[in-house]
Amino acid sequence: MEAMNIPHGPLLVVEDVSNVLELLEVTLRFKGYPVITARDGQEAWAIIQNERPALLITDILMPKMDGYALAHRIRTTPQTQDLPIIFLSATYVTPEDKEFAISLGAARFIEKPIDTEEFLLTIAELLTMGPEPVRKPLGEAEFYTGYRERLEHKLRHKNTQIARTERLLTTLPPNQRPAFETLLQQAKNDRDEIQAELSQIYQILEDFKNSQKKK
Numbered sequence: 001m002e003a004m005n006i007p008h009g010p011l012l013v014v015e016d017v018s019n020v021l022e023l024l025e026v027t028l029r030f031k032g033y034p035v036i037t038a039r040d041g042q043e044a045w046a047i048i049q050n051e052r053p054a055l056l057i058t059d060i061l062m063p064k065m066d067g068y069a070l071a072h073r074i075r076t077t078p079q080t081q082d083l084p085i086i087f088l089s090a091t092y093v094t095p096e097d098k099e100f101a102i103s104l105g106a107a108r109f110i111e112k113p114i115d116t117e118e119f120l121l122t123i124a125e126l127l128t129m130g131p132e133p134v135r136k137p138l139g140e141a142e143f144y145t146g147y148r149e150r151l152e153h154k155l156r157h158k159n160t161q162i163a164r165t166e167r168l169l170t171t172l173p174p175n176q177r178p179a180f181e182t183l184l185q186q187a188k189n190d191r192d193e194i195q196a197e198l199s200q201i202y203q204i205l206e207d208f209k210n211s212q213k214k215k
Helices: 017-029 039-051 069-076 095-104 116-128 138-168 174-212
Strands: 011-015 034-036 055-057 085-089 108-111
Touching: 011 017, 017 034, 017 116, 034 039, 034 055, 039 055, 039 069, 039 108, 055 069, 055 116, 069 085, 069 138, 085 116, 095 108, 095 138, 095 174, 138 174
Parallel strands: 011 034, 011 055, 055 085, 085 108
Antiparallel strands: none
C-alpha cells in the first residue's frame, strides 16, 4: 500500500496496554501512516527529542509519566510546543477531565473504546488542516493544581469502583467470578498508578509553595 504523504514525520502512539497499542499501530499502518510507538510518557519524550513526529496520540493514565504530564512538557518546551496532540482515555472522561486536556493544548479528545472510523477521520483532519494556533501553556502552579484535582477525583472514583466490585464478588457464583476478579485487579492497578502520581504532585506543590515563601 502506498504510504500517505506526511511531510513532518511519523505518528507517535503512546499507550501502556500492549493489545491496545498493537491495535492502534496496525490500524494506522494499514492506512499507510508511518508509526512509532512508546509505552509511557517518559519513553515518548525521549523519542520526541530525536525524531519530530507529525502528531502525538497518547493515552492519559500511564506509568512513569502520564499523558497530562507529557503534554505539559511538550507545551512548555519551545521546540515542541506546536506538536498536535490527541488524547485517548477510558478513565479520564468527565467534562472536567476534557476541559483540563484542552487547557493543555490538546487538539482532540477521544474516549475509549475507540470508534475506528472516527479515530482515522480525526487524524486525517489534523494532518491536513495545518498547524493550530499555539496556546499559551499553563504556569507550573496552575498545571500541578489542576493535575492534582483530576487525580484526586479519579482516585475517589477508583476506590468506589473497587469497593463495589469487592461487594459484588461475595455474592456471585464461582463460575461468574473470574471476569470481575480481572476487572478488580485492573482497577487496583489503576488506583496504585494514580496514588503514585498524586504522591509526586503533592511533593512538587509543596516544594513550589516553599520556594515561593523564600522569595
